[in-house]
Amino acid sequence: MAQIELKDVRKSYGATDVIHGISLEIEQGEFVVFVGPSGCGKSTLLRMIAGLEEISDGDLEIGGKRMNDEEPSDRGVAMVFQSYALYPHMSVADNMSFGLRMTGRPKDEIAEKVSRAASILQLEELLARKPAQLSGGQRQRVAIGRAIVRNPDVFLFDEPLSNLDAELRVQMRVEIAKLHNTLANTMIYVTHDQTEAMTLADRIVVLRAGIVEQVGTPLELYENPDNAFVAGFIGSPRMNFARAKVTGPRAIEVAGVAIALPDLATELATGTEVSFGIRPEHLHAETGVELPITVDVAEQLGSTTYVHGTLATGEVVIAERRGTAPRPRDTVLLHFDPRHARLFDADGMRIR
Amino acid sequence: MATAGKKEKRVLWIISIPMAILALSCVYPVYFALNNALKDNRGYILDRFGLVQNPTFDNFVQAWTRSNLDTYFLNSVVTTVGAVALLLVVSSLAGFALAVLRFPMRRLIFIVILASLMIPVQVVLVPFYQTIIGLGLLNTRTGLIISYTAFFLPFSVYLMTSFYAGLPRELVEAARIDGAKLIQVWWYVMVPMGRPALITLGILNTLYCWNDVLISLLVLQDQRTLMVGIAALRGEYTTNVPLLSAGIVLAAAPIVILYIIFQRQIVSGIAVGAVKG
Known part of the structure; x- marks a missing residue:
């Protein structure tokens, strides 16, 4: 009880x-x-x-x-x-x-x-x-x-x-x-x-x-x-959010980058808008989907670096990096595993 | 820089002249009373303003014994101490209730108390006198204690309420969670926390009660308190000024001693009241 x-x-x-x-x-x-x-x-x-x-x-x-x-x-x-x-x-x-x-x-x-x-x-x-x-x-x-x-x-x-x-x-x-x-x-x-x-x-x-x-x-x-x-x-720094366009039942496009989401249970309606979320710590993979950003600021905290940048659409993204910090105005290719992507509908509810 | 310094000095001098006059006007009556209390009547008539030549304490003895100031003094002490004690207990309890507890018509009650602050004593003298007679409290010390408490309570409740309202609410909440009953919260938390305000109130109310003539004259007609007794030392056609002076010195002494003891608390207490109120 x-x-x-x-x-x-x-x-x-x-x-x-x-x-x-x-x-x-x-x-x-x-x-x-x-x-x-x-x-x-x-x-x-x-x-x-x-x-x-x-x-x-x-x-x-x-x-x-x-x-x-x-x-x-x-x-x-x-x-x-x-x-x-x-x-x-x-x-x-x-x-x-x-x-x-x-x-x-x-x-x-x-x-x-x-x-x-x-x-x-x-x-x-x-x-x-x-x-x-x-x-x-x-x-x-x-x-x-x-x-x-x-x-x-x-x-x-x-x-x-x-x-x-x-x-x-x-x-x-x-x-x-x-x-x-x-x-x-x-x-x-x-x-x-x-x-x-x-x-x-x-x-x-x-x-x-x-x-x-x-x-x-x-x-x-x-x-x-x-x-x-x-x-x-939940999570610090907070999850990155970007507008995404549905291009297929399990495919979206974020800032011109096509992302396939094979693990998604729900079939998406092509043409609708959804919100795409990814955590900063999931943006430092070696391989996976490539997402280019323009660096605004790099915060070096010793063990890690938080790179603040913008997507082609102007949306702000924070990414965690190890090793050398990029310089402002550099273009950096971020990699992530699409399994870490989270989708939300227009009301903010999770699409699983 | 040097000229600025000179200018500053001149301003200081100009300011200090009215300040000095003000200070003198406060000190002079004290000097006058002390000086003449030590003269005999003849000495006073021959030289009213000069320094005493042959100091004598006869006036004090005479005032104390033959003019009944000893009895009046006791009346003053009993009524002042009684009223101040009652005022502190009641205003602290009422302030606690009005500032901390939630009950219906709390604001209305506070407004009524505030409104009664604005009614001068003189306006209610007749109904007040009738009430005192009706309650059989005429010519009793208890009657005077209750009267003082009634007249000085609104200000006391107002001060305690605003002081308690400024204390962090969590203190009361913590005590409630700790299992303290309301009366225990008051006694163990609110009374010690309200000490600066209570000391201020104690001093102010002591002054009011001790120096009062009007209410005392109405309620304690047969017995008199010290201030009424001193007022009675003045004759209709002639006044024995040295005797009156000795009476004034005797009456002021307890308050001056009290002030010296609590000097620091009075100043900080008044500041506390000012900020919170």
């Missing part, structure tokens, strides 16, 4: 619908990431699970029990906020033990749980300090510690790494992944950063404008996106 179940859950503020009926099942111990651009409703959905936002319609079940009208503290969840939300007037130890003190746990139990959480998060040295005396990463660890001590069934993370600098973000990401391996609790994590989603998640839920676009494992979403939005959102 699923630990968390959303059944056609909706949220509206007055006449404005924000969440348009989401159904989702989350298994015990799963790490689920809600990802999407800002304003897609991912944080609202998380806050509805936490009990900080009312559910306008539909049912939320946690552990088989309907939780729509339960207090946040009765849902067995703990939450880590983007702004850390540490109490500035309390020490680290008091911050971490706050929840246990409020529910009247015995003192020795509190001390034991705080010291265990502090050792997991390497916070032992900092227990007497106030939040103002801590760095951003340490504050976030305290916020996570505050969640751990309560031993919740479900951890909720609301963009916990957004306030950290790039290096610290990578470090904390690894720590959160380790934490999930150690604790094995169910975790729901909200982010707009697809890299965080890809690296942390067992399953990713891609949201757009209050609707679930696709649910799946990171690799499923990467390899097999249901629509152009998911294809463009």
Whole structure:
């Protein structure tokens, strides 16, 4: 049985619908990431699970029990906020033990749980300090510690790494992944950063404008996106898109280049327009279909180079290259395996 | 550069003249009261503005004992402390509710409180007096405490509401998820976080209550508070100015001491109120 179940859950503020009926099942111990651009409703959905936002319609079940009208503290969840939300007037130890003190746990139990959480998060040295005396990463660890001590069934993370600098973000990401391996609790994590989603998640839920676009494992979403939005959102740099003309049941033409797609199950209607997508990392094959581009800029990152160029039609393409970087205004022939091409219809839906 | 420096200096001088006059006008009454409090009546009549020749503390003793200022002082302390404590508790609770909780007619209630800020005490004196009589609170300290609380509450609630509205919402949400009841959120999170605003309110309300004459004159007619007592030291035809001065010094002393202790918090607190409000 699923630990968390959303059944056609909706949220509206007055006449404005924000969440348009989401159904989702989350298994015990799963790490689920809600990802999407800002304003897609991912944080609202998380806050509805936490009990900080009312559910306008539909049912939320946690552990088989309907939780729509339960207090946040009765849902067995703990939450880590983007702004850390540490109490500035309390020490680290008091911050971490706050929840246990409020529910009247015995003192020795509190001390034991705080010291265990502090050792997991390497916070032992900092227990007497106030939040103002801590760095951003340490504050976030305290916020996570505050969640751990309560031993919740479900951890909720609301963009916990957004306030950290790039290096610290990578470090904390690894720590959160380790934490999930150690604790094995169910975790729901909200982010707009697809890299965080890809690296942390067992399953990713891609949201757009209050609707679930696709649910799946990171690799499923990467390899097999249901629509152009998911294809463009997952993967960095994002997938290249170009207009394509259908020239046969399994053949298209992109910027004057004929591409045969023998693996396509659907028979295309000759003469229609479709959207052709290919990822930058699939454009550095030695052989395959040749696609000429004019180089605009080459970004050298050390191990790889991202070549920004334009097709004959003027559409922008990014390609990953190894070795020497081409110079601006050079014409480069990109090669790719047509099995990596993805097609989308006029509505952005995948043609398989 | 040199001329610019000269010009700047001249401007500074021009600015400092009215500032100095302003400062003098504040300091002079203090000097006048202190100086004359130490004179006897004869000394005062012979030389009103000169520096005291034979300082004496008789006026303080006389004011304190024979003019009943000791009783009035106690009345002032009890009513001020009581009212300020009540004001802080009620305004902090109300500010928490209005700024953080969601309930029907929240905005309307806040607007009504704001509107009541604009009604001067004098306008409601008659119904207020009738209410005090009706409740049997005339000539009781409790009556005066409740009256002060009622009159100074709108501003206090307004200040606390705007202060709490400026605090991050996540703090309350985190506490709710952590299992804190509403009253625990208030006590463990909102009260400590609201400390700067509460100190400002404490000081301002202490000043208002301590210095009040009008409300006290109406409610505590038999007993009097310090300010009313001092006002009564003025005779209809003659006034013993040294005695009055001694009374004024005695009345001002607690507030000055309080100000010196909380000087830093008062300034930062007023700034906090200004920015958030």
